Amino acid sequence: MPRVSVVIPTYGRPDNLKRLLDKLEHQTFKDFEVIVIVDGDRETFEALSDIKSKKPYPVKLEIIPNSGCNIARNRGIELAEGEIIAFTDDDCIPDDDWLENGVKYFRQPKVVGVEGVIYSERKGDATHRTPQILERKNIVHGRTANMFYRKDILEKVGGFDHRFTIEISRGKIGYRGDTDLAWRVEKYGKIPFAKDVRVFHPVDKITLRKGLKDSKCFILTSLLLKKHPDRFKDVIRLTFFPLTPSVPLKIFWMFLGLLKGSESCKEFGGERLVGK
Numbered sequence: 001m002p003r004v005s006v007v008i009p010t011y012g013r014p015d016n017l018k019r020l021l022d023k024l025e026h027q028t029f030k031d032f033e034v035i036v037i038v039d040g041d042r043e044t045f046e047a048l049s050d051i052k053s054k055k056p057y058p059v060k061l062e063i064i065p066n067s068g069c070n071i072a073r074n075r076g077i078e079l080a081e082g083e084i085i086a087f088t089d090d091d092c093i094p095d096d097d098w099l100e101n102g103v104k105y106f107r108q109p110k111v112v113g114v115e116g117v118i119y120s121e122r123k124g125d126a127t128h129r130t131p132q133i134l135e136r137k138n139i140v141h142g143r144t145a146n147m148f149y150r151k152d153i154l155e156k157v158g159g160f161d162h163r164f165t166i167e168i169s170r171g172k173i174g175y176r177g178d179t180d181l182a183w184r185v186e187k188y189g190k191i192p193f194a195k196d197v198r199v200f201h202p203v204d205k206i207t208l209r210k211g212l213k214d215s216k217c218f219i220l221t222s223l224l225l226k227k228h229p230d231r232f233k234d235v236i237r238l239t240f241f242p243l244t245p246s247v248p249l250k251i252f253w254m255f256l257g258l259l260k261g262s263e264s265c266k267e268f269g270g271e272r273l274v275g276k
Helices: 014-024 042-047 069-079 098-107 151-157 177-188 208-227 229-240 247-260 263-267
Strands: 004-010 032-039 059-064 084-087 113-119 147-150 165-168 171-174 193-200
Touching: 004 014, 004 069, 004 098, 014 032, 014 042, 032 069, 042 059, 059 069, 069 084, 069 151, 069 171, 084 098, 084 151, 098 113, 098 147, 098 193, 113 177, 147 151, 147 177, 151 177, 165 208, 177 208, 208 229, 208 247, 229 247
Parallel strands: 004 032, 004 084, 032 059, 113 193
Antiparallel strands: 084 147, 113 147, 165 171
16 A cells, blocks of 8 residues: 555646656655546546556546546545545646655644645746745645645545636636645644645746636635635735736635625536535
């Protein structure tokens, strides 16, 4: 039984995913398995059909109907055999000592999760989107490009909330569900910020038209606030910082969600919580 299960949801980026799987061969920590959940993309699934026989580490590969990354990650949790689950995205590149450094923090009995550094080739702006996190100022972001959790705690809190799912131009995506999960897990112990647990996340180029069209995902911030009213100040910080041209859109959609109530998430494409 592996110590760590690396869970990777994927949709429409087979070349990036193959690059990530190749990179994982160089991890200095070897006691791990990889679980790839293909989110309804048959082309990617078929391109990976022989991946299990080509990798030196165990690989589990499964395709599900297009449901968004929250449901895909929950399926990965169900399949995981490791006591620690490491999440990353299909277009990311972890440092070679990513797993080795992440696992060591769990030697501390009160640690239930680890949040690592996410770095990119440049800062985000109006035409470049990046989830870059180089440091932490009091708030656990929980971005699943680079997060570790104890599996038993994930099962205790029920995994990702499927309601943090919305349909945009590239299909169903998750937004703020990773932060919601981290805040629920945090109630059971500590989630340190680990500067030596590093993942590279490339910048995503966007057009103004696409950015405006896809900005409706920000409405899910209202659901985060509804679930965590005691963390109002943290939600505001996540909305206003870093200061980018998208901040006015974030504010607009958050307040629209609050005005319309929780059903606004369903109206704009959000999935209801399944099996909870």
